[in-house]
Amino acid sequence: MRQIEQKSALGRFVEGLTDAFAFPLKTSHYIELVNPLWTSHSMQARIEKVWDETATARTLTLRPGMNWRSFKPGQHLRVGIPIGGRHFTRTYSISSAPERSDGCFTITVKGIPGGFVSNHIIRKLKVGDYIPIGVPQGDFYIPDAQPVKPLFITAGSGITPIMSMLRSLDAEERFPDTVHIHYAPHNYDVIFGEELGNLGKKYSRYNLTRIFTRDPGGEVTEEGLRNQHFTQAQLEKICPDWRTRDVYACGPQPLLDALESFWEANGLRRQLHTERFRAAIAGSNVPGTAGKLTFSKSKAVFDSDGQINILRLAEDNGLNPEHGCRMGICHGCNVKLMEGCVRDLRTNELIQEQGQTIQICVCASVGDAVIDA
Numbered sequence: 476m477r478q479i480e481q482k483s484a485l486g487r488f489v490e491g492l493t494d495a496f497a498f499p500l501k502t503s504h505y506i507e508l509v510n511p512l513w514t515s516h517s518m519q520a521r522i523e524k525v526w527d528e529t530a531t532a533r534t535l536t537l538r539p540g541m542n543w544r545s546f547k548p549g550q551h552l553r554v555g556i557p558i559g560g561r562h563f564t565r566t567y568s569i570s571s572a573p574e575r576s577d578g579c580f581t582i583t584v585k586g587i588p589g590g591f592v593s594n595h596i597i598r599k600l601k602v603g604d605y606i607p608i609g610v611p612q613g614d615f616y617i618p619d620a621q622p623v624k625p626l627f628i629t630a631g632s633g634i635t636p637i638m639s640m641l642r643s644l645d646a647e648e649r650f651p652d653t654v655h656i657h658y659a660p661h662n663y664d665v666i667f668g669e670e671l672g673n674l675g676k677k678y679s680r681y682n683l684t685r686i687f688t689r690d691p692g693g694e695v696t697e698e699g700l701r702n703q704h705f706t707q708a709q710l711e712k713i714c715p716d717w718r719t720r721d722v723y724a725c726g727p728q729p730l731l732d733a734l735e736s737f738w739e740a741n742g743l744r745r746q747l748h749t750e751r752f753r754a755a756i757a758g759s760n761v762p763g764t765a766g767k768l769t770f771s772k773s774k775a776v777f778d779s780d781g782q783i784n785i786l787r788l789a790e791d792n793g794l795n796p797e798h799g800c801r802m803g804i805c806h807g808c809n810v811k812l813m814e815g816c817v818r819d820l821r822t823n824e825l826i827q828e829q830g831q832t833i834q835i836c837v838c839a840s841v842g843d844a845v846i847d848a
């Protein structure tokens with residue numbers, strides 16, 4: 476039986492009545508003290524299991540509370556991480572399949588060198604902890620109605636949304652003719668390596684090539700294909716019919732930039748679907764203009780080099796502005812520009828109109844500026 480926490484219609488009715496007595500809080504705030512999964516004012520998940528995939532990547536199995544809804548394989552969600560009285564938000568792809576029968580789902584987090592939050596998740600979160608979560612979102616998934624011949628191209632932790640797709644195709648026993656190219660520094664860095672290998676044994680239609688970019692002992696042994704990042708020669712060799720395939724790619728920005736340029740140049744950009752974990756930042760041939768950035772509500776002034784995004788600058792200096800995706804999508808970090816000028820790091824566009832809304836996760840100040848945060 477699926478164990479997603481459910482509240483009955485009667486329960487919701489009673490909660491509506493008791494809200495009047497709980498004012499100014501809601502009944503849900505008191506219920507949270509009994510079981511955080513029963514709350515309706517926010518969504519929480521309990522960590523049921525932690526599992527080390529590699530030395531630097533860990534999978535958390537999460538049991539979601541009320542208001543959870545199912546997801547499509549490939550979607551992501553926001554996860555709240557309380558650390559030392561501050562609240563951080565990060566976005567992670569779901570790595571499990573929606574067909575999972577126990578009502579849980581998984582996220583798989585890779586520790587980034589110097590990454591404060593990712594390393595906290597890997598080292599400090601434990602079974603029994605509760606964390607706030609958002610609803611699944613994103614349009615990076617294989618459409619149900621349309622049969623596709625996928626070409627998956629992944630690197631590092633970019634495997635996570637694709638793993639959800641692979642697990643779903645496996646669970647539904649409708650595995651199509653699939654080519655998968657995965658890049659990792661070494662064999663021992665491949666997240667889900669054993670499971671991918673088993674899928675290859677189970678389905679002759681699943682053709683996996685792992686390329687180890689820092690290890691000459693990779694699986695692609697032909698001269699010139701080892702030890703390399705994406706090239707056309709490599710693609711032609713591994714997947715000669717790439718022009719006829721729908722491509723789903725996830726990985727670091729340089730890989731996704733290279734794929735987008737390549738498919739664009741070949742007039743096939745519509746066949747390429749990418750999932751980014753960070754905003755695509757424009758080239759840095761625009762020098763930053765250092766200056767003082769004032770956070771008017773916090774009454775704080777920090778030096779900026781004109782390159783660092785404002786959200787990061789604030790967090791590095793102990794502030795905790797509201798935010799969500801950290802990549803310019805959700806507008807959860809919007810504030811008003813009061814004085815001065817900022818640069819949108821995705822386009823290098825300058826924004827200098829007083830009162831204009833800016834997204835601090837993708838903007839850097841230009842010289843002295845004041846924002847309403």
Ligand code: FES
Binds near residue numbers: 800803805808835
């Ligand atoms: S945090 Fe989502 S747009 Fe800035």
